[in-house]
Amino acid sequence: MTVLHWATISPFLLAILIPFLYKYARSIHTGWFVLILPLVLFVYFIRQLPITSNGGTVEHTVPWVPSLGIHFNVYLDGLSLLFALLITGIGTLVVLYSIYYLSKTKEKLNNFYVYLLMFMGAMLGVVLSDNLIVLYAFWELTSLASSLLISYWYHRKKSTYGAQKSMLITVFGGFAMLAGFALLYLITGTFSIREIIASVDVVAASNLFLPAMLLILLGAFTKSAQFPFHIWLPDAMEAPTPVSAYLHSATMVKAGIYLVARLTPVFGGAAEWFWLLSGFGIITLFWGSLSAVRQKDLKGILAFSTISQLGLIMCLLGLGSASLYFSDGTNTEMYTIAVLAAIFHLINHATFKGSLFMTAGIIDHETGTRDIRNLGGLMTIMPITFTISLIGLASMAGLPPFNGFLSKEMFFTGVLNATELGIFNMPTWGLLFPILAWVASIFTFAYCAILFFKTFTGPFKPEKYDVKVHEAPIGMLISPIVLGSLVVIFGFFPNLLAYTLINPAMEAILPTLLAEGEVFKIDIYHWHGFNLELFMTIGVIILGSLVFLTMKKWAQMSFYLRERDPINYLYDGALAGISTGGKRLTSTYMTGSIRHYLIYIYSFMVLFIGYMFFKLDGFAFGGEAAPITFFETLIGVVMVTAALVVMFAKTRLTAIVGLGAVGYSLATFFVFFRAPDLALTQMVIETVSAVLFLLCFYHLPVFKQKFESTSFKVGNFIVSLGVGILITLLAISSHNSKFFESLKDYFVQASYDEAGGKNMVNVILVDFRGFDTLFEILVLGIAALGIYSMIKLRLAKEDH
């Protein structure tokens, strides 16, 4: 266990201590204890920066299940370090924010911080693991922790609904992903991502390539809320705002992005990968920004905005993967800019979306509402919140001089480059990318404007709020201020990150493109000259403003009246359908009638054994048979007659007597076939059972006692006929196919020589096979005790 290992699992270790800290240090807000950990981790990861920025990596292995090739590998390169910094950095700010957001006295803080730490550890595990199975384990832990956090206020129905939904969708994806990992293991024989990337040729040549890719993408898409799996994210907004800010904007929803980026060296360069990523990404971007406009809830808008920005990043990763197609080195720079934009926007989005969620939380906390129809005029009352929101929203809308502008420009460059791709049918469909991206940006601008103007401008109406509205305490403002400043700093000095964070991350995503000692050319700057991207941005601002100004008209459209995403109806319908359908299906065959179950059992037996019989051609007839004597024929006729009597008897007494006749005929058969012990036993046992039957018959209830014959049912007839024929065939065939010598010669010989008995049957029973007899008498004893207790113990009756 190295320091990196301890860093990964330290949140779990601290989580164990939280309940004690909560119980024995009640006077201090538990969050203060928690705050130390992400801060220390953040500093630790910052100190790793020099290693990765020089292209180095750190790798440590601790065997976990070595026999299955599962090791707790930690691997630190540019990409995982970037995510680790996001997780710990924003984690620190979120914990700090939550200390002021959650009340010390009213909330169950121990639960909250245990879940939060669990999530943090799981997320660190996801980004630092090199082993796919370990990654998957941490991945599911993030789903679990996320659900726990969403349902933190578990007495609210909406919270539990949201938690269930996110759990179902992400775990669905998680399972698919596990299957994908298993396929990758089948192809390469290793769970190590590093080794899989090294054997990328084998993967590409395999016919499991496509299934593995689709399954893994399913996991990534569900986690990262891509269309149409995005529906859980808006419902996850029932979580406390620090959770929304941390999980559902900056970290967990980027786990899918991380996975896609991490596996780009494996799958990138394939047309399917390119199309799926960029296609679903652009649709998500478009749908998210379109849906965000119609939301009335601050966090609802932010949720859909997150969805759309995640789509943007996903799309850029897809476009960037085209560069792997040209691995010979021509034109690569044209496509690597998409990856650059993806990483840059990933960082930017984490900063501005985190701060926006926090300011939304502040507004909620201080005014008691998040509904934009009630809010307004907060500009002068909450000046700091207003400033931070303005910065965040401007950045999100893509306005200069903030960092969102830079990533948006690069995004436009990326999609415009995509149209010039000469591969993957791009010339025909490529034009859709810039158009969709552009329209989505217009709506992005519009909802940013809505967020800003509806919340902060207009007249302030104190009577609308239940509480006296004032600026938040400084502690709550620190985190958004830090994030807001980062937005500005990254906006003005974008190249600050270029060779420390972005380049190492790009090297991790596109490892094959660089020669030794080379670096990607990263130069982010505001002024590109009068190019198409700039005009597109100007168009976005103008049209976006128009959309916002004509919002009243748009708002009347039915699409905008309904707040909920229509895909929710699909989900709800499917969920209800599965449960009612399952119930209906179960109630069709689980009737509770033993008759039906017997029919299932016998039909299965007949069909299955019969099928195998035909399939393996198990029939064997015409072997040697002993001659049939007159007496055997006679007893046989008696027996069959008695059996028919049992079946067609009108009264039960006849049936019982008929059964007795069958039993005595059997005893006679035993006599003729020279089995005296069997004959004796059969005779006595038949007598006893006939007596017991008569006893039951005598005690049948008098009411409803009708003397009617067995009713004829075709189904029963067919099934019983099938069973009879099958067993007859089986008996004949098995008689005629003897593959081994019988043991009887041995018993004949040994029963006198070795066991000293002349009665072979009895010697076998008590000597050669005495073990069976021992347990048969045990069975008898249990039966006797069972009957005794059934008769004597009548607790149920005594109760009444």
Added chain:
Amino acid sequence: MRTNDVILKTATQLIIFIIIIFSIYVFLAGHHNPGGGFIGGLMTAAAFVLLGLAFDIDTVKKTIPIDFKMITALGLLIAVLTGVGAFVFGANFLTHTFDYFMLPLLGETELATALLFDIGVYLVVIGVTLTIIFSIGEDQK
């Protein structure tokens, strides 16, 4: 409503011993001839059932003042101990042996440990049968 069934009772008093003796014969003969613990046990039980039919269950209980469940348990115990006993001689579970002995009155006789096991079977069968029939019979009252 039991009428005067003196013939049945008298016959029973006689026959029951014949049945029991026959059942013991069948039981002992099992090693060489048809019979054995199972059928012998059933027949002994049948003798007691006959006693119960001719008189009543209380009479049977007075005649043999033993709990039949205990007989079952005893039989199982004997059967298991026969198996465990083989361990004393370093043999496997349920290993049987036999030898010939000169016994007074009987002359040279074969004695087999399998007989001990059969005694267990015999007792279990008696116990089980009587437990079942008499618990049901008592319930009728």
